[in-house]
Amino acid sequence: NAGVTQTPKFRVLKTGQSMTLLCAQDMNHEYMYWYRQDPGMGLRLIHYSVGEGTTAKGEVPDGYNVSRLKKQNFLLGLESAAPSQTSVYFCASSYRQNNQPQHFGDGTRLSIL
Amino acid sequence: SQQGEEDPQALSIQEGENATMNCSYKTSINNLQWYRQNSGRGLVHLILIRSNEREKHSGRLRVTLDTSKKSSSLLITASRAADTASYFCATDATGYSTLTFGKGTMLLVSP
Numbered sequence: 001n002a003g004v005t006q007t008p009k010f011r012v013l014k015t016g017q018s019m020t021l022l023c024a025q026d027m028n029h030e031y032m033y034w035y036r037q038d039p040g041m042g043l044r045l046i047h048y049s050v051g052e053g054t055t056a057k058g059e060v061p062d063g064y065n066v067s068r069l070k071k072q073n074f075l076l077g078l079e080s081a082a083p084s085q086t087s088v089y090f091c092a093s094s095y096r097q098n099n100q101p102q103h104f105g106d107g108t109r110l111s112i113l
Numbered sequence: 114s115q116q117g118e119e120d121p122q123a124l125s126i127q128e129g130e131n132a133t134m135n136c137s138y139k140t141s142i143n144n145l146q147w148y149r150q151n152s153g154r155g156l157v158h159l160i161l162i163r164s165n166e167r168e169k170h171s172g173r174l175r176v177t178l179d180t181s182k183k184s185s186s187l188l189i190t191a192s193r194a195a196d197t198a199s200y201f202c203a204t205d206a207t208g209y210s211t212l213t214f215g216k217g218t219m220l221l222v223s224p
Contacts, residue, residue, distance in 0.1 A: 004155070031210065033211065035214075040216065041216065042201065042214045042215055042216035042217055043156075043201070043214040044214075045211055045212075045213075048210075048211055050210055058211065090155055090156070092155075092156075098143060098144075098205075099143065099144050099161060099163060099205070101146060101158035101161055102146075102156075102158065102203075102212060103158070104148075104155035104156045104157070105155050106153075106155045107153075107154075107155055
């Protein structure tokens with residue numbers, strides 16, 4: 001079992017470029033999440049999904065879009081990257097039932113120049 | 114806004130000592146969870162305590178929850194250098210399907 005896999009692990013973009021971060025989980029989890037982690041800010045929720053074909057906004061959704069076309073995949077898109085989006089991005093997944101932990105990938109380190 | 118806030122922000126101890134981290138939160142919760150993050154890695158779930166529980170143990174970890182004070186503590190006994198990491202509390206607030214994470218406590222355990 002791979003758990004939660006994030007692709008790519010590192011990326012450098014120029015301002016205005018677009019890219020998509022991929023998250024894949026093999027645990028048959030219903031829920032999936034995208035977070036960003038910045039120094040001194042902890043983890044902040046960007047978007048999440050409670051099932052295939054559904055998405056919802058989190059705490060800091062502006063500048064990002066997401067899609068969940070397949071249950072095992074959750075994509076995070078940056079349409080026009082900005083330096084403020086330089087961060088470490090984490091994907092997580094969990095079962096739907098109450099009182100379930102989240103399982104995290106190892107992150108994507110993204111720098112916007 | 115952040116639901117959970119950890120205290121202290123950083124903690125430095127010697128191997129063999131106990132480490133205590135605290136978490137305060139603001140609203141009613143279904144459960145509170147603690148996670149560990151090693152440098153350059155993702156978060157790993159340590160322990161979950163439900164709102165109707167007061168104390169829970171897992172190996173060298175002991176978590177307490179006081180819902181009247183809206184606070185929790187994580188105790189790591191007999192710390193090892195391998196316990197060096199950041200520790201986060203996360204709250205599962207009533208009526209929500211997401212967790213809210215605090216800013217974390219950085220623990221350094223020196224040999």
